[in-house]
Amino acid sequence: MSKISMLGLYDNPDSAADALDALSEAGFDSNNFDVLTGTPYPEGAFGEHVPQHRLFRFPLFGAIVGLTLSVFLTSTTQIVYPLVTGGKPILSIFAMLVIMYEMTMLSAVITTVIGILFESRLPNISMNVYDTRITEGLIGVSLVCTSDKKETAERAFNGSGAMEIKSSGR
């Protein structure tokens, strides 16, 4: 059975929310439909399943790696070239703080940028069916389903007041 991508376009948020309810009632899995908006509506505004992001893990991982590397770099440098300054111990934390901070931050930033691409599913290679009017304010409800469910999906979209329904096979 071939898979198709469908998009229902709505001009008000309530109709889009009704469409999600209708799709759920028609037996579609909530992982297979999504709301597309050009505006950041509050999470759950359409009664949709709110995915949890794990973006915070990336900077945390990066920070730990950066901190470890910086501690290694500064402590080994001081051990290899032991110079007593102002009577302070060879391994004094304050002499290492600046470099530790900088390396930790930079590493966290780099992994965050990688995380952004990963967590946002960017680049989105299979953009499915899309409509440029979404960035003008229309709300899209996208659905991926098998071709035999097309009519059921169309009924759900029409029943909730879709302005237009678009579909494409893949």
Place this chain on the structure above:
Amino acid sequence: MIEVPVTNNTEKFNSATNSLVPTTKESLSGKFKLIFGIFGVLSVIGIISLILKITTVGFETKSGWGYYAAIVSLLLGVFGTAPMVAIAPTIAKADWHRPVSRIATMFTLAGISTSILAIPLIFALPPLVVDGIRRRSIWFDANIYTPHVFFGIAVIGLFFIGLALLWVTSIPDLSIMRDHSSGWRQRLGKSLSRGFIGTERQWISLRARIGMMGTFYFMFLIFVHIIYSICFSLELVAGWKDAIYPMYHAATGIQSGVATVIIGLFLFRKYWNLEDHIGIDQFWALSKLMFATTIFWFYFFICAFMIFWYGKSAINEMTIAILVNGPYMPIFIGTLLLSFIVPWWIIIWNPVRYSPAMLSVVAAIVLIGSILDRIRLYVISWQVYSDEMIHKRYIPLDEIPENMIAPNLLDIGIFIGFISLGIFAILLTTRLIPVVSIWERHQSILLTRHIKFHRTEVYAVGKPD
């Protein structure tokens, strides 16, 4: 709980999109090309001046780099700190900043000027070991070129974090450019938006990454200010010890950043015809930030000054002579007037805070004050440095120079040229990304409403999280 009726905003969204997308194409009655050309030429003059400075002055004549160091410090404030105007209210979940945030974030691009200028200055900075003796520094017993390497990485890192911040905050608008423009704008929008279509996951991720990148930018910016102020001025003056100075440097940088955003906002609003998107509320809010940072200038200054004045030791007297009543006393008086007294006295009046033009005049005064402040701090630091002097406990009063160094043509060329280069980079970006963030305008339309409240009307702002 008050129930606010949900209205259909499609027309308003559409109107915002269709009025902001064309701002990337408008020729501004032909004046744009002329302005673009002028800033381009001035940028080239700046780069030529920089090359001449390196070849004629060399890195050994430290006193020749004082004005140059002051310019880098100024740019760290003027351009580097301007994005904080977008970051701080975003973290605080304010609403007024939405039309301002793109303009403020665009100043990260101007960081290219700071990054280019910082590199030659690194070569002029003395190593940690001078004449076989280690000089006093926050780097203790580190490799003798540690500050050079780590400051270089930090300043370039700040620029790239800024670029990342601008990119993540622009992705939804880049997708709008992909959908509603043509030619190279559409191609670039498509390439940079990376297939953003506004799914729930993408918006959630966008909110999280804006918060994270903003926080990283802030943390790194303050770090760069601290490192720069310590390594490129404080450490170069034997005996100058001041724990407040790095924070003074960052706080006054924020003051000049706010001033820059006010002037930028005024000019974009006027010449890009954005009165419908940038209202008086934005200027009103910025005026309060400006007022607070102006007070901060005096607060940080007086905290440091009191210690030196009451201490009255030879080191304290030297520090006051270096910073206040020495050869740069006229510059100090100018700073005190233009960074604090004059803007403070003007900005306390309500009509000024409501007037974009008047507020811009105050911002311009603050920027002149910032220029004088950086001259006061950096020129003398490089002027008093010598390989012998740096190892002394402090500089005796009779060895403090009697006269100021005046800037030469190359310093002026670098100053004008690299400010122009920053503005040139911003103008170039306005050809691709609208100067008012479209998605944030949509968000503002979505989450704000005038509602009836008993017998009056109030402005209600929705804060979903």
